[in-house]
Amino acid sequence: MNWVWYFAYGSNMQAATFRGRRGIEPRHAVAVRAAGWRLVLDKPPLLPTGHSFANVVPDEHAVVYGVAYEISADDLAHVEFSEGVQLGNYLRVEVELETLAGEPLRACTLTSEKRGQGLQPSTRYMSLLVDGALEHGLPEHWITMLRAVPAVEESEEAKAARAFLDRVIAKKNRPH
Numbered sequence: 001m002n003w004v005w006y007f008a009y010g011s012n013m014q015a016a017t018f019r020g021r022r023g024i025e026p027r028h029a030v031a032v033r034a035a036g037w038r039l040v041l042d043k044p045p046l047l048p049t050g051h052s053f054a055n056v057v058p059d060e061h062a063v064v065y066g067v068a069y070e071i072s073a074d075d076l077a078h079v080e081f082s083e084g085v086q087l088g089n090y091l092r093v094e095v096e097l098e099t100l101a102g103e104p105l106r107a108c109t110l111t112s113e114k115r116g117q118g119l120q121p122s123t124r125y126m127s128l129l130v131d132g133a134l135e136h137g138l139p140e141h142w143i144t145m146l147r148a149v150p151a152v153e154e155s156e157e158a159k160a161a162r163a164f165l166d167r168v169i170a171k172k173n174r175p176h
Contacts, residue, residue: 005107010054013132038062052119
């Protein structure tokens with residue numbers, strides 16, 4: 001099997017999302033940091049719901065913490081499908097990572113040039129990021145920062161859009 005490393009910095013850090021909602025069982029999961037990238041939470045959604053999502057943008061003075069998953073190439077294709085890469089929602093890029101123990105690791109991640117002014121993430125979405133950060137032992141200052149992000153209650157539009165996207169993802173015939 002062809003294995004690849006994928007860097008998750010948003011809701012995919014949370015096991016219930018990655019393993020449950022996405023249906024992916026990684027071979028390895030490692031807490032990591034990506035120097036030269038900054039986490040922003042102003043990414044507009046694929047379907048208009050009034051909330052924003054996580055994104056990383058180049059910034060030589062910043063660091064983003066997250067999880068590197070070793071997954072199959074087929075599972076990476078599924079991640080990209082579920083995140084709307086084929087529709088231009090995100091773009092795959094290669095990143096240099098470092099484990100919290102200081103070991104280098106190269107992975108791919110998803111980024112977008114789309115930015116939404118005035119959008120905030122939902123409290124539900126931010127709880128997924130905090131849960132994922134806690135599950136993987138990310139640094140306390142990172143968890144504190146995630147908890148401090150201004151968020152709003154999830155809209156009915158967001159709930160409906162998530163349910164619709166979940167049905168689309170579930171119907172996709174994933175090769176295994």
